[in-house]
Amino acid sequence: xxxxxxxxxxxxxxxxxxxxxxxxxxxxxxxxxxxxxxxxxxxxxxxxxxxxxxxxxxxxxxxxxxxxxxxxxxxxxxxxxxxxxxxxxxxxxxxxxxxxxxxxxxxxxxxxxxxxxxxxxxxxxxxxxxxxxxxxxxxxxxxxxxxxxxxxxxxxxxxxxxxxxxxxxxxxxxxxxxxxxxxxxxxxxxxxxxxxxxxxxxxxxxxxxxxxxxxxxxxxxxxxxxxxxxxxxxxxxxxxxxxxxxxxxxxxxxxxxxxxxxxxxxxxxxxxxxxxxxxxxxxxxxxxxxxxxxxxxxxxxxxxxxxxxxxxxxxxxxxxxxxxxxxxxxxxxxxxxxxxxxxxxxxxxxxxxxxxxxxxxxxxxxxxxxxxxxxxxxxxxxxxxxxxxxxxxxxxxxxxxxxxxxxxxxxxxxxxxxxxxxxxxxxxxxxxxxxxxxxxxxxxxxxxxxxxxxxxxxxxxx
Amino acid sequence: xxxxxxxxxxxxxxxxxxxxxxxxxxxxxxxxxxxxxxxxxxxxxxxxxxxxxxxxxxxxxxxxxxxxxxxxxxxxxxxxxxxxxxxxxxxxxxxxxxxxxxxxxxxxxxxxxxxxxxxxxxxxxxxxxxxxxxxxxxxxxxxxxxxxxxxxxxxxxxxxxxxxxxxxxxxxxxxxxxxxxxxxxxxxxxxxxxxxxxxxxxxxxxxxxx
Numbered sequence: 001x002x003x004x005x006x007x008x009x010x011x012x013x014x015x016x017x018x019x020x021x022x023x024x025x026x027x028x029x030x031x032x033x034x035x036x037x038x039x040x041x042x043x044x045x046x047x048x049x050x051x052x053x054x055x056x057x058x059x060x061x062x063x064x065x066x067x068x069x070x071x072x073x074x075x076x077x078x079x080x081x082x083x084x085x086x087x088x089x090x091x092x093x094x095x096x097x098x099x100x101x102x103x104x105x106x107x108x109x110x111x112x113x114x115x116x117x118x119x120x121x122x123x124x125x126x127x128x129x130x131x132x133x134x135x136x137x138x139x140x141x142x143x144x145x146x147x148x149x150x151x152x153x154x155x156x157x158x159x160x161x162x163x164x165x166x167x168x169x170x171x172x173x174x175x176x177x178x179x180x181x182x183x184x185x186x187x188x189x190x191x192x193x194x195x196x197x198x199x200x201x202x203x204x205x206x207x208x209x210x211x212x213x214x215x216x217x218x219x220x221x222x223x224x225x226x227x228x229x230x231x232x233x234x235x236x237x238x239x240x241x242x243x244x245x246x247x248x249x250x251x252x253x254x255x256x257x258x259x260x261x262x263x264x265x266x267x268x269x270x271x272x273x274x275x276x277x278x279x280x281x282x283x284x285x286x287x288x289x290x291x292x293x294x295x296x297x298x299x300x301x302x303x304x305x306x307x308x309x310x311x312x313x314x315x316x317x318x319x320x321x322x323x324x325x326x327x328x329x330x331x332x333x334x335x336x337x338x339x340x341x342x343x344x345x346x347x348x349x350x351x352x353x354x355x356x357x358x359x360x361x362x363x364x365x366x367x368x369x370x371x372x373x374x375x376x377x378x379x380x381x382x383x384x385x386x387x388x389x390x391x392x393x394x395x396x397x398x399x400x401x402x403x404x405x406x407x408x409x410x411x412x413x414x415x416x417x418x419x420x421x422x423x424x425x426x427x428x429x430x431x432x433x434x435x436x437x438x439x440x441x442x443x444x445x446x447x448x449x450x451x452x453x454x455x456x457x458x459x460x461x462x
Numbered sequence: 463x464x465x466x467x468x469x470x471x472x473x474x475x476x477x478x479x480x481x482x483x484x485x486x487x488x489x490x491x492x493x494x495x496x497x498x499x500x501x502x503x504x505x506x507x508x509x510x511x512x513x514x515x516x517x518x519x520x521x522x523x524x525x526x527x528x529x530x531x532x533x534x535x536x537x538x539x540x541x542x543x544x545x546x547x548x549x550x551x552x553x554x555x556x557x558x559x560x561x562x563x564x565x566x567x568x569x570x571x572x573x574x575x576x577x578x579x580x581x582x583x584x585x586x587x588x589x590x591x592x593x594x595x596x597x598x599x600x601x602x603x604x605x606x607x608x609x610x611x612x613x614x615x616x617x618x619x620x621x622x623x624x625x626x627x628x629x630x631x632x633x634x635x636x637x638x639x640x641x642x643x644x645x646x647x648x649x650x651x652x653x654x655x656x657x658x659x660x661x662x663x664x665x666x667x668x669x670x671x672x
Contacts, residue, residue, distance in 0.1 A: 222569030226593060266567045269591030272607070273600055458599040 008067035015072035016042030024072035075099035095128035130189025131165035156181020157210035179426040210293030230274035237292035275455035291445040297453035300381030302332035305355035308362035313355030327447035363393035375408040414442035468511040488551035510546040557656035558622035564648040579652035594638040
């Protein structure tokens with residue numbers, strides 16, 4: 001049934017307007033701009049023609065089933081139009097306006113009124129106080145951002161659920177730079193009806209979604225989120241950016257356990273127990289979602305590093321193995337046979353020890369052979385590759401090589417640089433190779449694969 | 463509105479015993495009996511639901527070696543707390559001190575906590591949490607998560623058995639699960655962990671009376 005929300009065949013814009021400064025104008029413009037192919041029904045009481053489209057004075061006038069209605073009117077006008085939506089049996093209604101419970105008592109009463117209206121109906125509400133949804137596969141955006149100032153990502157495999165609209169849109173704008181896509185974006189807003197818990201259920205079954213990332217300020221029902229998240233996470237990885245970590249706990253703390261139980265360390269324990277990865281910034285949220293969606297879990301902590309730049313190898317070795325300013329994994333010790341084989345591939349002044357240094361003489365062919373050799377060494381669990389395109393013997397076909405080795409051991413790629421590097425990052429992203437523009441992000445992505453592997457192994461051994 | 467009630471230590475320990483959790487041998491008295499029937503050295507504690515933090519008010523005497531000493535300490539204690547009951551227990555042989563607790567979280571429900579005992583736990587907040595109930599994997603992870611985990615891996619020849627801690631965590635979890643809706647907070651602090659066993663030396667329980 002969530003299909004009607006995530007692949008709507010018909011959308012009504014309640015409050016569609018000619019006035020460019022009105023939300024009803026921007027939302028309609030965005031629907032047209034992103035090329036929505038379903039039926040659009042602008043609702044405008046004065047029946048004005050907007051963008052050459054026929055308008056309807058009321059949703060009840062439309063002689064069609066409505067999958068999704070977007071109410072763009074101010075808060076005080078929402079109850080009346082929502083009532084019409086319920087009468088019309090609209091399946092989903094996005095209520096964009098702010099001015100509800102987030103503003104105080106009066107707004108909370110209005111919110112209660114909305115809840116009463118949809119009670120016992122089949123109409124579901126998203127929001128209020130939301131930018132709604134962005135669905136690249138259906139070409140739907142109900143966002144309030146201006147298309148010429150905001151990039152939105154293309155189709156991808158991340159389902160993005162956010163309690164905050166702005167944080168979600170800004171993050172999507174940022175990741176668009178590297179061609180990262182989403183399967184869907186849903187902004188929960190004040191979340192009076194539709195919540196993250198139901199959406200987890202939906203995205204578990206959604207074939208286009210490989211991982212689920214959430215920005216959450218407070219859980220609607222922590223215990224239920226935990227129960228469902230724990231189950232789903234075994235099949236589809238979930239990453240949570242939970243804000244409000246430092247908020248004072250409201251618990252009465254008369255015993256030691258109480259004093260030690262800040263809100264956040266109970267959250268932390270619950271997430272770990274469910275195997276849900278925690279992110280602490282929007283960058284980590286997407287980085288971790290991508291690596292978990294694109295790459296298999298890592299079932300051991302011995303990491304091999306391949307680089308053409310010695311400095312990157314040394315710094316990464318520190319990051320990989322140190323507990324302080326590092327991720328506490330370990331560096332693989334290669335077998336004698338591996339070293340012998342590497343010696344045949346790499347120039348004499350290169351390194352056949354871990355980190356493997358191909359030097360500036362390194363070529364695409366060498367990367368291929370080294371990857372092959374390391375994939376065959378049973379002392380190696382995962383491989384970090386720096387694909388550095390700045391030297392002469394490395395060319396674009398290195399991306400093909402990396403893509404081929406996606407079948408091998410868990411591999412995370414670092415592609416540094418701006419001129420050509422960025423182009424190659426985008427190319428890697430197209431092929432769902434987890435690649436990152438910095439050493440730190442590359443190593444942390446590998447660590448996340450390890451955490452997931454350790455969790456899955458531990459759960460399955462039970 | 464529900465009320466909260468502090469359960470007497472002896473009763474908490476009786477409940478824990480039913481879950482196979484080891485507690486010291488002890489007796490609850492108002493007057494000092496002629497015969498104690500416990501192995502020395504002993505510990506004398508005030509047992510009063512109104513006194514939650516006994517040592518803060520001088521309500522605990524450790525290492526009482528014989529009946530004479532007990533007699534003196536008992537009189538002193540009785541003067542200090544004329545209307546309270548007293549718990550006399552055999553003193554446990556030392557080991558590593560840990561804390562295990564249960565706490566009700568507003569969104570996540572009953573949670574279990576693990577950490578090393580003593581003031582450093584509070585100072586460094588080196589504790590781990592899980593939601594009740596936990597399984598063997600969760601218990602192992604809880605121990606692995608704290609920074610002081612090395613103490614269970616033979617650090618400086620210290621012999622504290624990780625497996626008995628895992629076993630105890632699982633038992634406390636079962637206790638929590640069976641009283642899921644009525645436990646407000648539980649503190650087992652300290653629990654003494656030795657080479658082959660773990661004993662709950664002090665237990666505080668606050669329950670919700672519906």
